[in-house]
Amino acid sequence: AITFLDTPGHEAFTVMRARGAKSTDIAILVVAADEGVKPQTIESINHAKEADIPVIVAINKMDKEGANPDHIKGQLSEHGLVPEEWGGNTPMVPVSAHTGFGIDELLEMILLVAEMKELKANPERAGxxxxxxxxxxxxxxxxxxxxxxxxxxxxxxxxxxxxxxxxxxxxxxxxxxxxxxxxxxxxxxxxxxxxxxxxxxxxxxxxxxxxxxxxxxxxxxxxxxxxxSASSGLDLLMSRIKAGNLKQLKIIVKADTNGSLEAIKAALLKLSTPETSVTIIHSGVGAITEGDILMGKGSQAILIGFHVGVLTNAKSVLEDSGVEFISSEIIYHITERIEKIVTGMLDPKEVETVLGKAKVGGIFFTDKKFMIVGLVVGPENKIESGAKIRVFRKKKYLGAGNLASLKQGTLEVKMVEGPTECGIKYEGNVSLEIGDELEFYKIEIQK
CATH class of the missing domain: 2.40.30.10 (Translation factors)
Structure with a gap:
């Protein structure tokens, strides 16, 4: 007997697809021959890969005009599902749910895969x-x-x-x-x-x-x-990296556009080391969903959001999950943290807090070791004495520095809040220019 567990293809049902992949022996991926691969198709492929179950593709709606199975095969090949007739190991069966065409062949393929994988169970034991x-x-x-x-x-x-x-x-x-x-x-x-x-x-x-x-x-x-004895997902990852027994750092990436997504994926893959390879197990455009979080938890993966938020119904799931979540609008922030994780240099108890940003409005003095510059601080931004600094020019990260002193007028102060202007003594490895954007942050140790 074959039992089919149907998980809806609609984008809203990510959680059901994640659960279905873990509950089944074989995944049947249904792709419409006249529509092609959609974001939820890719997500389903990644769920099946993470669950390590074989995939059979049913190319549906073959009775429709415009049905193009070869186009579908090409799209799926880009995501690691290469058809058997193209030298891969993924069975792809053209079918039509409307006319019944190909259904017998699909059932035969399911039985063949089950036989090859030796999918057997003992009915005599306790259930x-x-x-x-x-x-x-x-x-x-x-x-x-x-x-x-x-x-x-x-x-x-x-x-x-x-x-x-x-x-x-x-x-x-x-x-x-x-x-x-x-x-x-x-x-x-x-x-x-x-x-x-x-x-x-x-x-x-x-x-x-x-x-x-x-x-x-x-x-x-x-x-x-x-x-x-609750340890976060990051604590466990760092302990494994330092012990030398984490060969693969799994990452899930969500971004606001396809262009951003490809850029950040390329930047992350370059961070692999001989000891630990960076592997992106799932990526997509749009907000962080409950399905993304569940996949991250089940796979012990790091979840990254670039220019995207977390869906309202997923926020409490994220808080309870223990999944390490990195969210930023600057690629460097993300790659810097991942690089520290991969190289074992990150202290899981260190928490970074971004205080605010300011633009260099004037340069008053330059020395080999420091610069005195005037800043324009925007609304809802603040600067604290002793903060660390990242320097950006035309949105590109240039280097880092430290805030040696902070003045408003002639008075030395501990903090300023925008909108305002102030002067700072900057120490760092970048020669600042008017128009540069400085990001101020501090590192705190969690107890």
Whole structure:
């Protein structure tokens, strides 16, 4: 039997696609022959790659005028899916959902890939399943839709899933019919857990209610221990880099335009070292989504946003995820931080705070070691004495320096806030010119 888990292709369903890739043995990528590859197609490819599952491409709508399967194959080849007839290892089957053309060939290909990958499970053992989705029903209570990975789930079995446990009171199949058991590969609707669980959680059958309760207590104890000794994703990455056992630094990049995206990807790939290669596992144009964050968490990747924000519904997910997020409107900020991570030079407890920016309005004195310059500070910008400085000329990063002293009028001050003008003593490796933009920042140590 073949079970199909349909994840909508619409851009809004990134989370479902991420979950689907982790729950299945084979990914079938459906691409319209008259439309071509879309951003969510690329995202689905990357989810499948990260989940390390084989991909079969179904080139759909072959009955339509303008259907061009070779064009689709060319587009997919650019993203690492090279058709078998072109010397690659990705099966691509032309189909039409409207007429039924090619569907038999697609099913045969699925069975062939399953046979080659030896996708087998033991139905005689206690059942283990992955939760696809879960909700609270007004009449039935917590309901979980699961996909059985291995073993058999029987009606009446004791079950446990994360911090929830219970007994299978109702077991339904894909047709919503009551059944006595569900075997490997079967989708099942289960009623009987005492709490709503989350998609991606693992449900398992246990021998008794006591064992189920014990497992819930163990799960809660592990969660509590993780909270107390919480390490960010960056802490773990840095410890692995310093130990010399991180061969690949995975990165997800989102930018505001295709041009920006290609520029930042090229800059990041150049930061690879013989010990650690920089690998971009997913990229796209647009805001940071919940799907991006989940992929970053599951892959232990760094998430980068260039000139883009985080969608409102994804902000709380990002805060709870522990994913290292780098957001900036200047490429240098991003590459500098990634370079420090790759070379093991970044202290995870160091936090950079950008104070503000100012333009050089006048140069009053130049010495070999320092310069006295006048600055124009814009609204909502501030400068603090002792701040570090980055120098930009026509938006290009030139070098760094330090703020040795800060004056407003004749008085030496500790801070100025814009809009205003001030004078500074600058020490650095760049000879400043009128019109240069200075960015002021400070480094603080988290306790």
């Amino acid at each position: 283990i399943a992955t939760v696809i989705e879960s909700h609270l029903d007004n009449n039935l209570g917590p309901v979980a839709t699961v996909l059985v990975n291995t073993g058999t789930i029987n009606s009446g079995d004791n079950i446990v899933c994360s911090d929830s446990h219970g007994k299978v009171k109702i077991l339904r199949n894909y047709a919503n019919q009551k059944v006595k058991f569900s075997r490997p590969g079967d989708p099942a609707l289960i009623v009987g857990l005492d709490k709503v669980v989350e998609g991606g959680d693992i449900l398992q059958v246990v021998a008794s209610p006591d064992i189920a309760r014990t497992k819930v207590m163990e799960y809660k104890a592990i969660l509590e221990k993780q909270k107390k």
